[in-house]
Amino acid sequence: MLIDHPLLGPRDASEFIYMGDAKLLNRPNWKSQNSKTKFLDYGYLRKNPAGVHKELWYHEQGDRSWLLVTRNTVTHEILKVELARDTKGK
Template structure:
């Protein structure tokens, strides 16, 4: 899989570190139930199809990216700097 870093250009995915889904998790209240905390810490969706993921360009420029990709075909549909993705672009 190849990811195009907006700073460095197209690179092999081994230069990047996958961090997870690029959505904001809602942290439970400090006095939340054990079930709330268990879900927050351990339960994540694993969708088949288009996702937005957070990746770190570990052996490159050190940028955080939001990568839009298809988990079924492994096609990378786009990548933007995480700081620019707050508005939903990718």
């Protein structure tokens, strides 16, 4: 599988580490009213869809960047790759 890195071009997936669901980018506010429930959701609950999924990949054997990859988990087709730093909070 090739991941088309936004800065470096297509790179072999062996250079990356899969770091899970991209919901980890949106950490709940600990001051919010139901923060306990939100953190339970943030820490443990995942949708695990069969289809389009936004996920985090870390380019460990490369430039050490974090990527937000939109991938179809059924076909493994990669639909979009962005730098996580450019998308956080959007």
